[in-house]
Amino acid sequence: MTASPKTAARPKMAARNVNVFYGDKQAIDDVSIDIEMDRVVAFIGPSGCGKSTFLRTLNRMNDTVASARVSGDIRLDGEDIYAPAMDVVQLRARVGMVFQKPNPFPKSIYENVAYGPRIHGLARSRSDMDAVVEQSLTRAGLWNEVKDRLSDSGTALSGGQQQRLCIARAIAVDPEVILMDEPCSALDPIATAKIEELIHALRGRYAIAIVTHNMQQAARVSQRTAFFHLGTLVEYGKTSDIFTNPREERTKDYITGRYG
Numbered sequence: 001m002t003a004s005p006k007t008a009a010r011p012k013m014a015a016r017n018v019n020v021f022y023g024d025k026q027a028i029d030d031v032s033i034d035i036e037m038d039r040v041v042a043f044i045g046p047s048g049c050g051k052s053t054f055l056r057t058l059n060r061m062n063d064t065v066a067s068a069r070v071s072g073d074i075r076l077d078g079e080d081i082y083a084p085a086m087d088v089v090q091l092r093a094r095v096g097m098v099f100q101k102p103n104p105f106p107k108s109i110y111e112n113v114a115y116g117p118r119i120h121g122l123a124r125s126r127s128d129m130d131a132v133v134e135q136s137l138t139r140a141g142l143w144n145e146v147k148d149r150l151s152d153s154g155t156a157l158s159g160g161q162q163q164r165l166c167i168a169r170a171i172a173v174d175p176e177v178i179l180m181d182e183p184c185s186a187l188d189p190i191a192t193a194k195i196e197e198l199i200h201a202l203r204g205r206y207a208i209a210i211v212t213h214n215m216q217q218a219a220r221v222s223q224r225t226a227f228f229h230l231g232t233l234v235e236y237g238k239t240s241d242i243f244t245n246p247r248e249e250r251t252k253d254y255i256t257g258r259y260g
């Protein structure tokens, strides 16, 4: 189905008629959606409905799965991200990703953030790099907690701090879109609240898509919600409408906890 709520926002990414197969098994069935600038879209739906698979099509992370095959059309600012000429390393800098389990490199806090800008040539000098690291950690809400121990290992931080470090790492290469795949599922409620505050703070600067199992979280952090079921996009619209007045019976059943 095609789903694009009436909105003045500019689509940053446009997916049309996207299908994903793992071998013979179809995981995503004809999904079309716009990901808008300055907004957070939450992908919700029961386990196995294809949320992560669809999220991963948006920066070609499915390329890393040998059996995965993607068809359809996905554009970033009008540019076909599956075109043969697309530089996938560049794409993944423009469309960054934060995973379920925080995965800092086994390197210093500073190096975790500096690594991407260095390989993308985004800092010309040590002082440039220092500025990028400070700005990224500040935007990720972590600077004050780590500024006096930048040479400590990233893996020595708490889980919530590690996840904010991973967000700083994504931010450091100046992305346009940030994809988050259940970023709080390994975190306690306090660390989760910090990530949710951070998502609010980042909203004006990036287009953000978040997969979450937690419907309260979807309601708190997103302005748009996409409900997936059995690989299809059942309903997409304003978060307040999806949660208070869904059009589809299947959406209503899911948000009222009838299944999932």
Ligand SMILES: Nc1ncnc2c1ncn2[C@@H]1O[C@H](COP(=O)(O)OP(=O)(O)OP(=O)(O)O)[C@@H](O)[C@H]1O
Pocket: 022, 027, 045, 046, 047, 048, 049, 050, 051, 052, 053, 054, 065, 067, 213
């Ligand atoms: N690497 C893979 N190889 C084969 N099948 C896969 C692979 N990854 C996912 N699938 C299948 O694709 C379907 C969608 O999975 P996906 O992980 O995208 O769903 P999800 O909605 O994110 O689930 P969850 O909420 O449990 O994380 C499932 O049937 C799953 O078993």
